[in-house]
Amino acid sequence: MSITELTTVPTTTGPTTTEHVVGRVAEIPPGEGRTFVAGGTQVAVFRLRDGSLHATQAACPHAGGPLADGLTDVDVLVCPLHQYAYRWTDGASTSGAAPLRLFPAHEVDGQVVVEVPDVP
Amino acid sequence: MTMAPTRGILGGRPEGLTALHIDDGIDTRDRLVVVGNGMAGARFVEEVLERGGGDQFRITVLGDEPHGNYNRIMLSPVLAGEEHEDDIVLNSHDWYADNGVVLRAGVRADKIDTAAKVVHAADGTATPYDHLVLATGSYSFVPPMKGVRAEDGGLLPGVYGFRTIDETRAMLAATGTCRRAVVMGGGLLGLEAARALQGHGLHVELVHAAPYLMNVQLDPEAGAILKKSVESLGITVHLDVFATEVIGGDRVRGVGLADGRQIEADLLVVAAGVRPNTDIGVRSGLEVERGIVVDDQLRTDDPDVYAIGECAQHRGEVYGLVAPAWEHAKVLADLLTGTDPGAEYHGSRTATKLKVAGVDVAVMGINTPERDDDEVLVISEPRRGVHLSVVIRDDKLVGATLLGDTRKVAFLTQAFDRGAPLPEERIRLLVDLSDGAEEVGVAEMPAESQVCNCNGVSKSDICGAVSGGCSSVGEVMDRTRAGKGCGSCRSLVEQIVEWAADGELTVDPAASWYVPGIPMAKPELMAAIREQDLRSVSAVFAALAPGGKDDAKSKMGLTSLLKMIWGRDHLPEKDGEFINDRVHGNIQRDGTFSVVPQMKGGVTTPAQLRRIAEVAEKYEVPMVKVTGGQRIDLLGVRKEDLPAMWEDLGMPSGYAYGKSFRTVKTCVGSDFCRFGLGDSTQLGIDLETRFQGIESPAKMKLAVVGCPRNCAEAYVKDVGVVAVGNGRWEVYVGGAAGASVRKGDLLATVDSPEAVITLAGRFMQYYRENANWLERTYDFVPRIGLETIKQVLLEDSEGILAALDAGMQRSIDAYVDPWGQDAKQPATPGQFRPALPLVPLPKVPVR
Ligand code: SRM
Ligand SMILES: Cc1cc2nc3c(=O)[nH]c(=O)nc-3n(C[C@H](O)[C@H](O)[C@H](O)COP(=O)(O)OP(=O)(O)OC[C@H]3O[C@@H](n4cnc5c(N)ncnc54)[C@H](O)[C@@H]3O)c2cc1C
Numbered sequence A: 001m002s003i004t005e006l007t008t009v010p011t012t013t014g015p016t017t018t019e020h021v022v023g024r025v026a027e028i029p030p031g032e033g034r035t036f037v038a039g040g041t042q043v044a045v046f047r048l049r050d051g052s053l054h055a056t057q058a059a060c061p062h063a064g065g066p067l068a069d070g071l072t073d074v075d076v077l078v079c080p081l082h083q084y085a086y087r088w089t090d091g092a093s094t095s096g097a098a099p100l101r102l103f104p105a106h107e108v109d110g111q112v113v114v115e116v117p118d119v120p
Numbered sequence B: 001m002t003m004a005p006t007r008g009i010l011g012g013r014p015e016g017l018t019a020l021h022i023d024d025g026i027d028t029r030d031r032l033v034v035v036g037n038g039m040a041g042a043r044f045v046e047e048v049l050e051r052g053g054g055d056q057f058r059i060t061v062l063g064d065e066p067h068g069n070y071n072r073i074m075l076s077p078v079l080a081g082e083e084h085e086d087d088i089v090l091n092s093h094d095w096y097a098d099n100g101v102v103l104r105a106g107v108r109a110d111k112i113d114t115a116a117k118v119v120h121a122a123d124g125t126a127t128p129y130d131h132l133v134l135a136t137g138s139y140s141f142v143p144p145m146k147g148v149r150a151e152d153g154g155l156l157p158g159v160y161g162f163r164t165i166d167e168t169r170a171m172l173a174a175t176g177t178c179r180r181a182v183v184m185g186g187g188l189l190g191l192e193a194a195r196a197l198q199g200h201g202l203h204v205e206l207v208h209a210a211p212y213l214m215n216v217q218l219d220p221e222a223g224a225i226l227k228k229s230v231e232s233l234g235i236t237v238h239l240d241v242f243a244t245e246v247i248g249g250d251r252v253r254g255v256g257l258a259d260g261r262q263i264e265a266d267l268l269v270v271a272a273g274v275r276p277n278t279d280i281g282v283r284s285g286l287e288v289e290r291g292i293v294v295d296d297q298l299r300t301d302d303p304d305v306y307a308i309g310e311c312a313q314h315r316g317e318v319y320g321l322v323a324p325a326w327e328h329a330k331v332l333a334d335l336l337t338g339t340d341p342g343a344e345y346h347g348s349r350t351a352t353k354l355k356v357a358g359v360d361v362a363v364m365g366i367n368t369p370e371r372d373d374d375e376v377l378v379i380s381e382p383r384r385g386v387h388l389s390v391v392i393r394d395d396k397l398v399g400a401t402l403l404g405d406t407r408k409v410a411f412l413t414q415a416f417d418r419g420a421p422l423p424e425e426r427i428r429l430l431v432d433l434s435d436g437a438e439e440v441g442v443a444e445m446p447a448e449s450q451v452c453n454c455n456g457v458s459k460s461d462i463c464g465a466v467s468g469g470c471s472s473v474g475e476v477m478d479r480t481r482a483g484k485g486c487g488s489c490r491s492l493v494e495q496i497v498e499w500a501a502d503g504e505l506t507v508d509p510a511a512s513w514y515v516p517g518i519p520m521a522k523p524e525l526m527a528a529i530r531e532q533d534l535r536s537v538s539a540v541f542a543a544l545a546p547g548g549k550d551d552a553k554s555k556m557g558l559t560s561l562l563k564m565i566w567g568r569d570h571l572p573e574k575d576g577e578f579i580n581d582r583v584h585g586n587i588q589r590d591g592t593f594s595v596v597p598q599m600k601g602g603v604t605t606p607a608q609l610r611r612i613a614e615v616a617e618k619y620e621v622p623m624v625k626v627t628g629g630q631r632i633d634l635l636g637v638r639k640e641d642l643p644a645m646w647e648d649l650g651m652p653s654g655y656a657y658g659k660s661f662r663t664v665k666t667c668v669g670s671d672f673c674r675f676g677l678g679d680s681t682q683l684g685i686d687l688e689t690r691f692q693g694i695e696s697p698a699k700m701k702l703a704v705v706g707c708p709r710n711c712a713e714a715y716v717k718d719v720g721v722v723a724v725g726n727g728r729w730e731v732y733v734g735g736a737a738g739a740s741v742r743k744g745d746l747l748a749t750v751d752s753p754e755a756v757i758t759l760a761g762r763f764m765q766y767y768r769e770n771a772n773w774l775e776r777t778y779d780f781v782p783r784i785g786l787e788t789i790k791q792v793l794l795e796d797s798e799g800i801l802a803a804l805d806a807g808m809q810r811s812i813d814a815y816v817d818p819w820g821q822d823a824k825q826p827a828t829p830g831q832f833r834p835a836l837p838l839v840p841l842p843k844v845p846v847r
């Protein structure tokens, strides 16, 4: 899988982040998620049925479940292992697990672009 | 850049925590300040508002916890993963705002200046009051142990108390990484924590300083029996020994006991008792002994300061249960609002009914005789985990302990609370001698008997709510609060409501919905799907969900329903399926899958076995196991290997992952067994051939046996078939031997294998069309009633047999082996792409 670096977004505090093209939107069937690598960080990208793209860490904070295998809706992502649900708005768990890390994701010309912090 | 969001505030407001607060000096209402937004403090505010106190008082609540008010009792089920934390919120931040109460959550009160009548808080504010109520509860007591604290004075990482939602969340998070837990304390909280952690798969050892478990409530014999029940859960119990040291340094690595033993652990729960939060009383010069001392009006030695709940000490007693705390709240509300200026609190007789680590326990009064002429009656059945005892003095019940069997608790509570006359034959206090007759029906229960101990709700309160217009169990519970504490009385509340409403009951709407995201019961939903010709999950959401919104937790149930209704003509959508159904294997703890090939009736061949062996070697399958369903499981298979493996196996899927028809277990039957009365093996194979892979509301597992010796366990299957000789077969339905154990009900005795197949098909189709999502037959059959099922399936009382046969046939015709299909051509792009290629996962140990 080819990884193209687009821009480096400087921030005043904390690490810098970079946008990466991780794959094609068509690789993700509607309503499902797939795992990609963005600049060394593994991410799970979901394409909801409303067309929106969402990216999260790939492994569940609860016990490492494969989040890309989970069920989703417009509000939450449900991990396939123990059914903990995480909100798309802020990554918080609705059931008491640690929160999920979200990454900004959008589409550019049929490609999926995910912005992740640079790995030092 | 993305920042990790902060933890959710339970019962919080999305915009933040502030509530508009008008204090313009014109307000002439008295200032009522409550310290502590726990179960007593919040209940007190409710009681004040209920008495119209909103007009009398400007109410401010200071709470150390950032959350709204939640049901602390329910932390045990939350820790066990049985309840969601969202469901235990009692009063959200919005509730306070809506009722004009200022909640300052996350603010700790430090000291009271009783002369100036001001509360000083940790955030530097000073809050003036006219009346001040302390409801600061208790904290988990951490006994002095070497190494238990980190340098900053806080608990060492990996050590937790069990009192708050934050501690519960932290423990839940730790269950993901920790393997071995030690729980200190064998009282109620310790046992609950141990069971919950054990349920998350941790190895749990419990260390208790006293010689028997729950020594505060139980006598030594009952404690010993409870120990057996706890050990049978797989929890190791160490009695009569102190934990003296936490080994580790920077985090918990083990626990040292006084006798020199060391237990390896990466998680330590300290549940060695609670201590009232009295600091604020001490610092403010109030009289404090074990708790903050109060009189019968719950007043401290300062006339405008009161204390309620677990922080209060009344007539020498400090309570550790919610019922007295709530009684305090009522009395004080009566008093302060002037509803009953003479209200007094005289102490609580605590009768507790609990479920501890899965064992029913009820305790009231004393547990051992104290005087020479006290009568005692004990019934002990250690093997069954049952121990019952009562203590009688001067013909009155003064104590009872029930362990493992609490059927008599209603009567005993009655006798204990009101000194009701006792039966001459004392044994009747503990057992029903009228062999067979059930417990006293709700109709015979005296009106004043207490039903909900937590909230002090009697049978007549419940009946009053019903006659006052409540028409569903939920409304009655909201109105009376019955069942809203520990929840152990819920089924009794339901029975009484049903009896009082005399059939006039409406049911909570959501409880009857087929899936949570669509407000329709199953028949209605099925009709709408047919009428509007909805053939995909997304079409169902668009047409029937409020706002057209999809709902992840409804998808699996809808997919199953659509497949049943439309057969081949449904429009498959992979995102409407659970991962197991997407890739036709059962997901395992490390994200790999299991492969269970079909092996009809448990019969295999040398050639099949050879192929399985070859495949297992070729794909380096970590474990090959004979299952409880009479077939072979290849466990730990990588997702990307699935299609090639299926191809090499050349065997159809055994559907060991789906909510579907699973297996038919058989015994060797008349072909080989000297007792065999019928060819059970062949009938099993025929049943599996006909019904293979059919989706259903929950699993359907069958068995056929050649005689009533029942070697393949047909009496405890969803459908079980037993050969009884002369070509006759008995068909049992609704049996179970999983999480529930139930012997199936005899549906009919028929006289040919063909008749068995027809009847089994009709039963399964009737179940598919009428059962709730995830309702197994062991719940479905008793719910519908065997008689009704018999009439429908044997006498065609509803005239639907032809339709049932046709519906089943439609599904049979739609059967395609999913392995054969998707091995050749993936159903969606990346169907078998690994979801976790890089990150190393916790590995399942390889044998
Ligand atoms: C493999 C097997 C255990 C074994 O090594 O023998 C097994 C393994 C699992 N069982 Fe089972 N059950 C297995 C036979 C049984 C049996 C015995 C039987 O089928 O005769 C029962 C009792 C009968 C019954 O179903 O009631 C059984 C009662 C359960 C239950 C409790 C269901 C209930 O309502 O009481 C669950 C949990 C559930 O369904 O929610 C469960 C759930 C599971 C799951 C699927 C847990 C999960 O969701 O991941 C396990 C999958 C392990 C895996 O990764 O493959 N398993 N399970 C057995 C496979 C049988 C097969 O060939 O298909
Ligand atoms: C896991 C668990 C299971 C339980 N199960 C049962 C059961 O089955 N049956 C039963 O009857 N009881 C049970 N209990 C006990 C029950 O929860 C308590 O009796 C009840 O919560 C007492 O209410 P309270 O308001 O006095 O104290 P709490 O509910 O503890 O509330 C006190 C509140 O005051 C706050 N606070 C303390 N100090 C300050 C301060 N200085 N400033 C501001 N705020 C402060 C605290 O943060 C807390 O929120 C259980 C308890 C736990 C932890």
Ligand code: SF4
Pocket (backbone or CB within 6 Å): none
């Ligand atoms: S295989 Fe069944 S009994 Fe064993 S751990 Fe899994 S669900 Fe429990």
Ligand code: FES
Pocket (backbone or CB within 6 Å): A060, A061, A062, A063, A064, A065, A079, A080, A081, A082, A083, A084
């Ligand atoms: S691993 Fe995701 S919920 Fe447990």
